[in-house]
Amino acid sequence: MLIALLAPFSLLIAYVLHHVLSHQTLLLKQIFSQTIFNTIQLARLIGPLDPYDPLTVPDQVIPDSNSASEISEAQARANQRIDDARSIIDFSYAGPKIELEDRLRLRALANSRLVAAFGINTSLTSSSVSVHKKFRKLASASINKSRADWQKLYGVCMDFLQREKARYGRTGIGLAECVRCLCFVVVLVSQFGVDDKKVDKNLVKRITDGINAQWLKSKEDGEAVKTSDSLNHDLGMLFGNLKTSVAEENGTGKDTSIDPSEALGLIMPQYETLWRVVLLTYVTAYYTQYDKRSLKKRVKDIPSCLGNAATEKEALKLATEGLRLYPSNNSIYRAATGPGPLKSADVQACHRDFNVWGRDALEFRPERFDNLTPLQEKAYFPFSLGSHKCPAFGGFGNRMVTMLVVSMGRALSPETGKLNFEDAQLDNRVGIILPTGRDEMENWSWDMVRV
Ligand SMILES: *[C@@H]1O[C@H](CO)[C@@H](O)[C@H](O)[C@H]1NC(C)=O
Ligand SMILES: *[C@@H]1O[C@H](CO)[C@@H](O)[C@H](O)[C@H]1NC(C)=O
Ligand SMILES: *[C@@H]1O[C@H](CO)[C@@H](O)[C@H](O)[C@H]1NC(C)=O
Ligand SMILES: *[C@@H]1O[C@H](CO)[C@@H](O)[C@H](O)[C@H]1NC(C)=O
Ligand SMILES: *[C@@H]1O[C@H](CO)[C@@H](O)[C@H](O)[C@H]1NC(C)=O
Numbered sequence: 001m002l003i004a005l006l007a008p009f010s011l012l013i014a015y016v017l018h019h020v021l022s023h024q025t026l027l028l029k030q031i032f033s034q035t036i037f038n039t040i041q042l043a044r045l046i047g048p049l050d051p052y053d054p055l056t057v058p059d060q061v062i063p064d065s066n067s068a069s070e071i072s073e074a075q076a077r078a079n080q081r082i083d084d085a086r087s088i089i090d091f092s093y094a095g096p097k098i099e100l101e102d103r104l105r106l107r108a109l110a111n112s113r114l115v116a117a118f119g120i121n122t123s124l125t126s127s128s129v130s131v132h133k134k135f136r137k138l139a140s141a142s143i144n145k146s147r148a149d150w151q152k153l154y155g156v157c158m159d160f161l162q163r164e165k166a167r168y169g170r171t172g173i174g175l176a177e178c179v180r181c182l183c184f185v186v187v188l189v190s191q192f193g194v195d196d197k198k199v200d201k202n203l204v205k206r207i208t209d210g211i212n213a214q215w216l217k218s219k220e221d222g223e224a225v226k227t228s229d230s231l232n233h234d235l236g237m238l239f240g241n242l243k244t245s246v247a248e249e250n251g252t253g254k255d256t257s258i259d260p261s262e263a264l265g266l267i268m269p270q271y272e273t274l275w276r277v278v279l280l281t282y283v284t285a286y287y288t289q290y291d292k293r294s295l296k297k298r299v300k301d302i303p304s305c306l307g308n309a310a311t312e313k314e315a316l317k318l319a320t321e322g323l324r325l326y327p328s329n330n331s332i333y334r335a336a337t338g339p340g341p342l343k344s345a346d347v348q349a350c351h352r353d354f355n356v357w358g359r360d361a362l363e364f365r366p367e368r369f370d371n372l373t374p375l376q377e378k379a380y381f382p383f384s385l386g387s388h389k390c391p392a393f394g395g396f397g398n399r400m401v402t403m404l405v406v407s408m409g410r411a412l413s414p415e416t417g418k419l420n421f422e423d424a425q426l427d428n429r430v431g432i433i434l435p436t437g438r439d440e441m442e443n444w445s446w447d448m449v450r451v
Contacts, residue, residue: 071355074355075355075356075375077355078353078355078356078375078379079375079378081349081350081353082350082353082356082375082378082379084345085345085346085347085349085350085381086345086378086381086385088332088334088343088344088345089332089334089345089381089384089385089386090385090386090387090388091103091334091386091388093334093337093343094334094337095337100387103387103388117214117215117217117218117225117226117227117228118214118227118268143391143392143396145190145307145396145399146307147304147306147307147308149190149307150303150306150307150399150403151303151304151306153186153189153190153303153403154302154303154306154403154407156185156186156189156196157182157186157403157404157407157408157411158407158410158411159196160181160182160185160186160196161178161182161407161408161411161412162411163201164178164411165411165412165448169417169446169447169448170447170448171447172420172445172446172447173412173445173446173447174442174444174445175279175283175412175419175441175444175445175446176279176441176442176444177205177208177209177442178412178446179275179278179279179282179404179408180208180209180212180271180275181201181204181205181208182278182404182407182408183271183274183275183278183404184204184207184208184267184271184275185199185201185204186400186404187267187270187271187274188267190400191267191270199238200238203234203237203238204238206230206234207231207234207235207238208271210228210230210231210234211231211268211271211272212438212439213228214227214228214231215438216438216439273328273329274328274400274401274404276326276328276436276438276441277322277323277326277327277328277401278401278404278405278408279441279444280322280325280326280434280436280441281318281319281321281322281323281325281326281401281405282404282405282408282409282412283419283434283444284322284325284326284364284434285318285322285364285405285409286408286409286413286414287414287419288364288426288429288430288431288432288434289363289364289365289430289431290363290430290431291365292414294366294367295318295409298314298315298317298318298366299315299318299402299406299409301315302315302402302403302406303403303406306399306402306403307399309395312399315402315406316395316398316399316402317366317367317369317370318366318401318402318405318406319397319398319399319400319401319402319405320366320369320398321364321365321366321368321369322364322401322405323382323397323398323401324351324352324380324382325351325352325362325364325433326348326434326436327347327348327351327382328382329347330346330347330348330436331344331345331346331347331348332344332345332347332384333345347381347382348436350379350380350381351379351380351382353379356375356376356379357376357379362431362433363431382397383397412446416448416449417446417447417448417449418446418447418449419444419445419446420444420445420446420447421443421444422443422444422445423443
């Protein structure tokens, strides 16, 4: 899904900034509404798990002594769990033929905590079919990046990281903060076409910190959480500055002002689905996996291969495997058709099931995607399923994750620095599965080593 969001947003930006601003305010409004709608879906993701949902209870590891029939029974149970998860994600749980309008309604369950935390008004367009269709169309167009675009974005990543390294390398780079700012800047460039040199890093840091704090607060205080004045102020400054730089180029700066909460609605879904998978995949691929030998060879043609289906295939398995272990959305939620709690499909559990992926299910092995069994194919859905699949599923998402991870791996490499988790459970261990909570990576740092 990571990229589900990217797509729509790219659209937004391109569309909004380059064409629509001065003429088509109405359309712009609709786009914003759609954005808000998507943000709300994002919000749904962090809702509480239903403890009675069978999908949230992981199956046991197959013990060595299991007989063949016990194994096949375990596989049959895994198969059932996967079918159940898929039926929630593709809406078939709600009936055989669900109309688009009903799907949108089932999907558009608001998470009032996040609405409260970010000032996003859910009541807008959440089940409007026409807005939805327009949005999908725009989204599909905006993720069509050329090979030159990918080269440019890779350059943006490397420039950003070299600056970070020069500034903080010797005192330690806080990885979570670094990756958040990197992803935020890349989304700004990719979607809004802004000049990364003009983006104020300190402002981006304050905004990404502010977003994180609001998410954490909304988990603690539930609906009592209020929008943050300082976050809105910072967003206003950022978009004020960006608006200016776009206006300079095309001379259309008049009515382009974007409300901070609308701006947040535009940026957050794609940025939020990217940063954790990028951080976790970077750390795993370059530091904690058992077998790092094949990594350099796999990614040697990044960035030039990006966008070339024939040569990018092996490199993209880095993202495919990263999204298996660390999917952007651990769970996908839908409304119950009658009264009752939300239905939740546990994506992460399906992606890590030992009965499906084997004993090395928790290991990072991109080569497992050389050859998937039918059950593995069925158990893998990082971009959702069916008609509401993330528009980025066809390659854009994998390219974005791979590009970001490889730029991290090269700029902050094991050859030039050391990773510190500041946690005895994690430091100096290999083959570990990393924690995925948004506040569980804050102490991780990368320190330059004098060679
Ligand atoms: C400026 O206008 C030109 C021509 O319409 C367009 O190609 C370009 O993308 C625009 N740039 C920005 C930043 O809006
Ligand atoms: C994951 O979350 C994003 C952000 O809310 C959402 O737009 C997307 O639909 C979710 N992904 C899936 C597969 O549902
Ligand atoms: C949300 O927007 C609608 C329509 O613009 C408005 O009527 C409603 O009062 C707003 N709700 C909140 C909570 O701001
Ligand atoms: C993507 O862009 C290229 C050139 O910019 C164009 O030829 C191609 O048709 C586009 N593909 C889609 C699916 O829009
Ligand atoms: C990070 O470090 C601080 C200070 O040492 C500690 O209180 C906190 O629990 C640590 N956080 C995590 C997630 O380990």
